[in-house]
Amino acid sequence: MDYNDNLPFWECMSNSKELFSRAKKVIPSGINSPVRYYTPYPFFVTRAQGSSLWDADGNRYLDFCNGYGALLLGHRRKEIVSSVASQLKKGTLYCAPTELEVELSELVSKNFPSMKKIRLVNTGSEATMTAIRLARGHTKKKKIIKFEGCYHGAHDYVLVKAGSGAAHNGISVSDGGLDEVSKNTLVVQYNNSEELASVMEKERDVAAVIVEPVLANMGLVLPEKNFLRNLRKLTLENDSLLIFDEVVTGFRMSLGGAQECYSIKPDITALGKALGNGFAIAAVGGKRDVMDMLSPEGKVYQASTYAGNPVSVSAAVASVKTMNKNKNKLYPSLEKACRSLASSLGDLASDMGIPHQINHASSMFQMFFTDKRVVDYTTAKAADAAKFKKLFNGLLKNGIFVAPSQFETVFLSFAHTDEDLKKAIDAYEKALKTVKR
Numbered sequence: 001m002d003y004n005d006n007l008p009f010w011e012c013m014s015n016s017k018e019l020f021s022r023a024k025k026v027i028p029s030g031i032n033s034p035v036r037y038y039t040p041y042p043f044f045v046t047r048a049q050g051s052s053l054w055d056a057d058g059n060r061y062l063d064f065c066n067g068y069g070a071l072l073l074g075h076r077r078k079e080i081v082s083s084v085a086s087q088l089k090k091g092t093l094y095c096a097p098t099e100l101e102v103e104l105s106e107l108v109s110k111n112f113p114s115m116k117k118i119r120l121v122n123t124g125s126e127a128t129m130t131a132i133r134l135a136r137g138h139t140k141k142k143k144i145i146k147f148e149g150c151y152h153g154a155h156d157y158v159l160v161k162a163g164s165g166a167a168h169n170g171i172s173v174s175d176g177g178l179d180e181v182s183k184n185t186l187v188v189q190y191n192n193s194e195e196l197a198s199v200m201e202k203e204r205d206v207a208a209v210i211v212e213p214v215l216a217n218m219g220l221v222l223p224e225k226n227f228l229r230n231l232r233k234l235t236l237e238n239d240s241l242l243i244f245d246e247v248v249t250g251f252r253m254s255l256g257g258a259q260e261c262y263s264i265k266p267d268i269t270a271l272g273k274a275l276g277n278g279f280a281i282a283a284v285g286g287k288r289d290v291m292d293m294l295s296p297e298g299k300v301y302q303a304s305t306y307a308g309n310p311v312s313v314s315a316a317v318a319s320v321k322t323m324n325k326n327k328n329k330l331y332p333s334l335e336k337a338c339r340s341l342a343s344s345l346g347d348l349a350s351d352m353g354i355p356h357q358i359n360h361a362s363s364m365f366q367m368f369f370t371d372k373r374v375v376d377y378t379t380a381k382a383a384d385a386a387k388f389k390k391l392f393n394g395l396l397k398n399g400i401f402v403a404p405s406q407f408e409t410v411f412l413s414f415a416h417t418d419e420d421l422k423k424a425i426d427a428y429e430k431a432l433k434t435v436k437r
């Protein structure tokens, strides 16, 4: 047991403890998404601003979870709050088209030139589900290939050997998921284009290959040289579509996402998270001929009551404009801060003699307790998760909130100050001492 209810740290969270016991009576496991669960109980949030969260006991945490990557601009960014406030005066749901939706789609297409046409949806899961259905409709093929440890949402097409909470909780295929569906989802190791080539050579019925171009749901795992290029080549050669799931990387790695950083043009892209910077909105887009297959003019069905709702869309328009306006500072400064943070944390762990790896890219990083390079699901799983739990507890105790799992990523936001980063290094130093013990 690293910490238990009797230790002073958790006593500082007595209101959260009480709320958790109330929650458990009416909410399965007491939380509304599995990754929010950790022992002995999670802190309950009352408010957030900039880089900070406050809990029900008045404790303040520097937020390095950042809505699992959504909050690139930090909490309550003023341009977004004021855009939403003015939209609230005009109504929250019309279920009829608005100019705002056109404006947002134009903005997204400008930043992501591969997304010629766009449908707005509410969540990343809806975006990947629609992307896969489109690929099947377009190619008239049945199977999809995904990579072990990539997480594309909680629907049956992709919940096979997924990362994030599924990896954390050891779930390969969810109970209640249909074998008839998951057998059409073939799984290949991330960063293994040879394996992909051999699967595609044998299997002619592949509608699409779906990938997180930078894998942010097994901790952080970077694509090896030519991996993404090989995916593009193999999908073209085999008349399959390439789907980039940029729900995490879109707008976070650069204005044009990972596809801009690695100069690869996928056929379909899924966006979410940073698109709305804290509001529920996502998007699926791609080539005209593919996107034109969507109903009602096409025969691939997709629909949602809240899709394109003006509140989320006004937040996304303000987000995308703010990211564009600040691009010269936003991306270089976050990348520099992240690189320097990763390097300081690496030095701390090395000085303490703790075997570790740190993977980082743009404003994302993760520390793994292993002496082997982390390049895929197997090498990420080989890291010592018990040590990570100690790290998590130590960080929380010292006012730093990261996602409570080795199989998630640490995210910086534009709201983090130099002072915040110094506090993070200090907290990591204290937490790493508990890992060493």
Ligand SMILES: Cc1ncc(COP(=O)(O)O)c(C=O)c1O
Pocket (backbone or CB within 6 Å): 068, 122, 123, 124, 125, 126, 128, 151, 152, 153, 154, 164, 212, 217, 245, 246, 247, 248, 272, 273, 282
């Ligand atoms: C890469 C990726 N794709 C899709 C999703 C699903 O998005 P949502 O949780 O909005 O449904 C996530 C969520 O974490 C994700 O990280």
